[in-house]
Amino acid sequence: MLGQIFAITIKDLKILFKDRAGMVMLFAMPGMFILVMSVALQGVFDTGTDDKPVEMLVINQDNGGLAGEAINELRDLGGIVLIDEIDGQKLTLEKGDRLIGSGEYQVALVFPQEFSVSILAAATDPESAQATVTFIADPAASPQFLAPVEGAVQGFIQRVAAYAQAPQKIEAGFASLAEEAPPGQGDIVSQLGTAFVDRLEKVGGLDGSGSLGVRFEQVAPSNYQLAELPDSVEQNVPGYTILGVFFIVQVLATSLLREKQEGTFRRLLAAPLSQGALLLGKLLPCYLVNLIQVGLMFSIGHFVFGMSLGSSPLALLVITLATAAASTALGLLVASFGKTLEQIGSLSTLLALTLAAIGGMMVPTFVMPEFMQTLSKVTPHAWSLSAYQDVIVRGLGFAEIWTETGVLVGFAAVFFVIALCRFRFE
Amino acid sequence: MTEVILAVKDLRKSFGGHNAVNGISYEIVRGEIFGLLGPNGAGKTTTIAMMTGLFKPTSGNVSFTMNGQRWNSSDVKPRLGLVPQEMALYPTLSAWDNLLFFGRIYGLRGRKLRERVKIVLEMVGLADRAKEPIDSYSGGMKRRINIAAGLLHEPDVLFLDEPTVGVDPQSRNAIFENIQTLNSTGLTIIYTTHYMEEAQRLCDRIAIIDRGRVIALDTPGNLINSLGGGLIRLGLHNGLGKTVAHNGRAHPEVRDITIMDDCLIVETHNPQKALIGMLDIINQMDVRVTSLEVMEPNLEAVFLQLTGKSLRDN
Numbered sequence: 054m055l056g057q058i059f060a061i062t063i064k065d066l067k068i069l070f071k072d073r074a075g076m077v078m079l080f081a082m083p084g085m086f087i088l089v090m091s092v093a094l095q096g097v098f099d100t101g102t103d104d105k106p107v108e109m110l111v112i113n114q115d116n117g118g119l120a121g122e123a124i125n126e127l128r129d130l131g132g133i134v135l136i137d138e139i140d141g142q143k144l145t146l147e148k149g150d151r152l153i154g155s156g157e158y159q160v161a162l163v164f165p166q167e168f169s170v171s172i173l174a175a176a177t178d179p180e181s182a183q184a185t186v187t188f189i190a191d192p193a194a195s196p197q198f199l200a201p202v203e204g205a206v207q208g209f210i211q212r213v214a215a216y217a218q219a220p221q222k223i224e225a226g227f228a229s230l231a232e233e234a235p236p237g238q239g240d241i242v243s244q245l246g247t248a249f250v251d252r253l254e255k256v257g258g259l260d261g262s263g264s265l266g267v268r269f270e271q272v273a274p275s276n277y278q279l280a281e282l283p284d285s286v287e288q289n290v291p292g293y294t295i296l297g298v299f300f301i302v303q304v305l306a307t308s309l310l311r312e313k314q315e316g317t318f319r320r321l322l323a324a325p326l327s328q329g330a331l332l333l334g335k336l337l338p339c340y341l342v343n344l345i346q347v348g349l350m351f352s353i354g355h356f357v358f359g360m361s362l363g364s365s366p367l368a369l370l371v372i373t374l375a376t377a378a379a380s381t382a383l384g385l386l387v388a389s390f391g392k393t394l395e396q397i398g399s400l401s402t403l404l405a406l407t408l409a410a411i412g413g414m415m416v417p418t419f420v421m422p423e424f425m426q427t428l429s430k431v432t433p434h435a436w437s438l439s440a441y442q443d444v445i446v447r448g449l450g451f452a453e454i455w456t457e458t459g460v461l462v463g464f465a466a467v468f469f470v471i472a473l474c475r476f477r478f479e
Numbered sequence: 480m481t482e483v484i485l486a487v488k489d490l491r492k493s494f495g496g497h498n499a500v501n502g503i504s505y506e507i508v509r510g511e512i513f514g515l516l517g518p519n520g521a522g523k524t525t526t527i528a529m530m531t532g533l534f535k536p537t538s539g540n541v542s543f544t545m546n547g548q549r550w551n552s553s554d555v556k557p558r559l560g561l562v563p564q565e566m567a568l569y570p571t572l573s574a575w576d577n578l579l580f581f582g583r584i585y586g587l588r589g590r591k592l593r594e595r596v597k598i599v600l601e602m603v604g605l606a607d608r609a610k611e612p613i614d615s616y617s618g619g620m621k622r623r624i625n626i627a628a629g630l631l632h633e634p635d636v637l638f639l640d641e642p643t644v645g646v647d648p649q650s651r652n653a654i655f656e657n658i659q660t661l662n663s664t665g666l667t668i669i670y671t672t673h674y675m676e677e678a679q680r681l682c683d684r685i686a687i688i689d690r691g692r693v694i695a696l697d698t699p700g701n702l703i704n705s706l707g708g709g710l711i712r713l714g715l716h717n718g719l720g721k722t723v724a725h726n727g728r729a730h731p732e733v734r735d736i737t738i739m740d741d742c743l744i745v746e747t748h749n750p751q752k753a754l755i756g757m758l759d760i761i762n763q764m765d766v767r768v769t770s771l772e773v774m775e776p777n778l779e780a781v782f783l784q785l786t787g788k789s790l791r792d793n
């Protein structure tokens with residue numbers, strides 16, 4: 054029986070590799086898409102370009118006046134436009150968070166209520182609580198864009214804090230000096246000078262290296278999952294690979310119908326060959342072709358575009374096995390519905406392109422409206438892409454892709470069971 | 480000496496209420512060429528499918544006797560060969576690759592497999608073209624490879640389902656010779672066709688099938704003799720068929736007349752004299768003749784007599 058299954062597999066692979074149109078569909082088309090789209094869309098997914106003037110939202114919750122001073126200083130900073138009110142209304146934390154989450158702005162600067170108090174307290178007590186200045190940043194914004202902007206803003210705020218602390222620090226310095234000053238010494242002036250600088254440094258200098266009572270943190274907007282997003286290559290390579298993998302639906306369904314129509318199934322079933330072995334023999338070559346497709350396309354991604362393959366080849370393999378199972382099972386399902394080659398051709402093309410589009414193979418789901426993102430979940434494509442990106446974008450491994458692969462295997466099982474109930478060898 | 484190898488009893492198959500095979504029984508003797516003759520849609524292919532174990536019969540049964548024991552179709556699959564009515568080959572593969580593949584399915588391997596492929600290719604006379612894809616073959620060549628594929632595993636019983644459809648006369652003769660040679664080595668052959676000349680020429684016995692039933696079963700000679708002489712088919716214009724038939728039966732040269740639709744089927748030992756007599760009657764009654772056919776005593780005439788239809792109609 055194994056011999057028979059292999060005989061069918063080898064026979065089908067021979068037929069498939071002689072079929073030019075099939076080869077183009079399975080290999081050349083997705084390969085071409087990957088090459089063209091990866092190059093054409095480079096940078097499109099890196100939302101926020103450096104050419105645009107940077108608009109930064111400012112939310113001032115400070116009870117004191119230091120934040121206001123800092124904001125005034127920042128207005129003079131070239132290349133950054135500060136926005137602290139919208140439609141005449143002062144920005145609130147909620148509003149700012151929403152604007153970043155919806156992608157309208159890329160970064161917001163939030164001064165906390167205790168901003169002034171903390172800075173002034175820190176002037177004399179380095180151990181006092183620090184205020185946290187927060188940057189709410191769109192995770193889709195590229196670090197190359199955010200880092201310099203945030204760096205410049207941080208520098209300004211630190212300077213404002215240091216100046217604000219200076220008078221108190223000098224006072225504190227003299228105070229501690231006066232306590233120890235020896236009466237009636239001749240070179241008191243020079244000593245005073247040295248000691249002054251000394252003391253000043255002990256309580257924290259003017260260079261901002263001591264406690265300024267403020268620290269900085271970058272967060273994602275609250276309605277945004279902190280997920281690393283794929284770049285053009287990481288979107289297009291797995292995306293179009295999955296699209297290509299599902300073209301096997303047409304190949305398999307066509308091959309099954311041909312065998313029925315041309316009478317070869319009749320000959321095979323008259324032989325001492327079980328229906329199960331025959332079906333396995335038909336599915337196996339398609340499954341293998343799927344694996345070859347993924348291997349080839351990911352190689353292009355890796356070697357031509359330098360796409361990372363993550364740290365878990367095992368995870369990639371498991372995802373690939375599950376994806377190929379879903380696509381071959383779908384092929385069997387289409388075969389169990391299609392009565393003519395034309396029906397199968399149009400049904401599988403429709404499925405291949407629609408599912409790919411909905412699943413986010415061509416345009417990533419994170420740019421789609423929410424209901425489309427939900428809809429994408431009904432396609433095996435979306436789960437497969439998400440699993441691949443977990444590995445190649447987010448560096449996750451075997452343990453974190455179980456949900457997605459489980460869903461893919463579930464798709465495969467459902468397709469397969471329905472197909473088996475409907476499929477006729479005659 | 481006559482040993483039944485295959486017995487079919489009251490076989491029926493219905494497809495969604497339509498009875499494709501409607502109670503067929505016969506016994507096939509080891510070493511004979513048994514013909515299933517009938518028009519398209521008669522149920523020949525469905526019958527073969529049940530005999531070879533492809534379809535389960537709706538009712539009735541098929542049993543083989545081999546090595547002194549009785550078997551179901553599925554038990555003896557390795558001993559049966561089927562040549563489907565379709566060109567059951569992979570068109571983009573070469574004849575050689577096709578045959579290797581089907582041989583493997585029957586469990587042949589290695590040297591034995593290649594030997595068998597060569598032998599069947601030589602038998603059908605296509606050894607020199609074996610490496611060309613089936614696509615590039617003529618209809619006749621494809622048919623010959625189709626037959627070769629059914630012989631790879633040296634079956635005891637060979638089912639040939641309309642193996643000459645779309646074949647040029649030269650290939651047809653080659654195929655007939657192959658079949659006769661195979662039969663002379665002891666192979667039992669079941670041969671379906673809707674060409675009566677083929678059945679007449681090849682078969683030891685013929686079951687004539689129409690609408691899923693066997694309507695006659697005998698040697699070609701006996702079937703034809705049952706006609707007596709020949710047949711005349713007369714198409715008449717207006718509905719006077721009954722009166723014409725009544726008067727005609729009184730004619731001494733007419734054995735019997737059956738009325739089928741607008742036609743009269745006249746059985747006779749002497750077609751010529753009977754025809755003159757019938758035309759006299761028609762003339763006197765002033766009926767218009769719309770068609771007229773005088774048929775030799777052959778299987779076509781037998782079928783016509785039994786069903787009122789021509790084998791080729793439809």
Ligand SMILES: Nc1ncnc2c1ncn2[C@@H]1O[C@H](COP(=O)(O)OP(=O)(O)O)[C@@H](O)[C@H]1O
Pocket residue numbers: 479494498499517518519520521522523524525526
């Ligand atoms: N798989 C099938 N499903 C439904 N009807 C069928 C099927 N196979 C055959 N038939 C019907 O059964 C009848 C007999 O067909 P078939 O056995 O192919 O006749 P033949 O081989 O004598 O031409 C035909 O009316 C045909 O339409």
Ligand SMILES: [Mg+2]
Pocket residue numbers: 520523524525564640641
């Ligand atoms: Mg038929």
